Amino acid sequence: xxxxxxxxxxxxxxxxxxxxxxxxxxxxxxxxxxxxxxxxxxxxxxxxxxxxxxxxxxxxxxxxxxxxxxxxxxxxxxxxxxxxxxxxxxxxxxxxxxxxxxxxxxxxxxxxxxxxxxxxxxxxxxxxxxxxxxxxxxxxxxxxxxxxxxxxxxxxxxxxxxxxxxxxxxxxxxxxxxxxxxxxxxxxxxxxxxxxxxxxxxxxxxxxxxxxxxxxxxxxxxxxxxxxxxxxxxxxxxxxxxxxxxxxxxxxxxxxxxxxxxxxxxxxxxxxxxxxxxxxxxxxxxxxxxxxx
DNA sequence: ATCCAGGATGTAT
DNA sequence: ATACATCATGGA
Numbered sequence: 158x159x160x161x162x163x164x165x166x167x168x169x170x171x172x173x174x175x176x177x178x179x180x181x182x183x184x185x186x187x188x189x190x191x192x193x194x195x196x197x198x199x200x201x202x203x204x205x206x207x208x209x210x211x212x213x214x215x216x217x218x219x220x221x222x223x224x225x226x227x228x229x230x231x232x233x234x235x236x237x238x239x240x241x242x243x244x245x246x247x248x249x250x251x252x253x254x255x256x257x258x259x260x261x262x263x264x265x266x267x268x269x270x271x272x273x274x275x276x277x278x279x280x281x282x283x284x285x286x287x288x289x290x291x292x293x294x295x296x297x298x299x300x301x302x303x304x305x306x307x308x309x310x311x312x313x314x315x316x317x318x319x320x321x322x323x324x325x326x327x328x329x330x331x332x333x334x335x336x337x338x339x340x341x342x343x344x345x346x347x348x349x350x351x352x353x354x355x356x357x358x359x360x361x362x363x364x365x366x367x368x369x370x371x372x373x374x375x376x377x378x379x380x381x382x383x384x385x386x387x388x389x390x391x392x393x394x395x396x397x398x399x400x401x402x403x404x405x406x407x408x409x410x411x412x413x414x415x416x417x418x419x420x421x422x423x424x425x426x427x428x429x430x431x432x433x434x435x436x437x438x439x440x441x442x443x444x445x446x447x448x449x450x
Numbered sequence: 451a452t453c454c455a456g457g458a459t460g461t462a463t
Numbered sequence: 464a465t466a467c468a469t470c471a472t473g474g475a
Contacts, residue, residue, distance in 0.1 A: 288470085288471085288472090289471095289473095290473085290474080292474095293472080293473075334471080337471080337472065337473090338471080338472095339471030339472055340469085340471050340472095341470090342471090419465085
């Protein structure tokens with residue numbers, strides 16, 4: 158195992174590991190203490206988190222102004238990619254128009270970053286997110302990894318990667334339903350098969366945001382909202398604004414003029430108001446609304 | 451018991 | 464294009 162520490166001061170705009178990993182963006186990091194998704198605790202905690210990505214095991218925590226890690230390889234490049242450590246948060250905040258709600262969210266959770274999750278686990282987690290609580294989405298992804306993900310043994314303990322598309326494409330729908338995926342089971346299986354067959358290649362998606370969103374909806378169980386989540390939390394389209402129930406409530410209360418009736422038009426109105434990093438603003442507001450509840 | 455949770459799909463208009 | 468019922472599961 159290798160180990161290291163990234164000084165927080167070297168991360169432009171600061172960093173907060175807990176809010177980044179426990180804000181409903183990614184479902185691929187587990188806390189060592191087994192306590193998933195602590196909605197009551199204050200941020201700035203020093204818990205260890207771990208994940209398996211690209212056949213590598215990574216463990217990380219934030220303490221004493223450092224992002225500490227141990228891993229089966231040099232984790233700095235991986236952490237930089239997964240947690241978008243090169244994003245200049247100050248510049249992103251500066252580029253976002255002043256707004257009371259967004260300013261408050263940025264102030265409260267400053268340091269939280271958009272993640273860059275691997276495509277397939279991100280896709281599956283948000284297909285599963287339909288009409289589902291965040292805590293249970295987490296459970297479903299954990300179960301999928303445990304049942305069908307490749308095993309990694311580290312210090313005598315077993316961890317699991319997330320399954321590949323081909324792994325879930327060949328699983329029966331009934332088996333997925335047994336994992337409590339409900340009506341999402343056939344969606345996951347069908348989309349996994351499409352990816353395994355190369356019917357959609359994430360790397361070949363158009364650069365244009367709206368075109369990419371439209372292209373993603375060919376997958377089963379993927380509408381505009383899930384597509385936006387994948388574009389934002391995996392593919393780096395920082396203007397993507399997932400219009401979920403929480404954000405819709407915020408629109409009703411704070412930005413009623415942005416509600417244009419349809420998803421596409423409301424999305425455009427929100428993006429015109431909040432700019433090229435509207436996805437960052439959305440994620441801060443989403444987390445702020447849920448966490449302050 | 452009834453409602454709701456990071457929605458999408460099939461069908462009818 | 465838009466409106467509606469339907470889709471599992473578990474917690475409040």
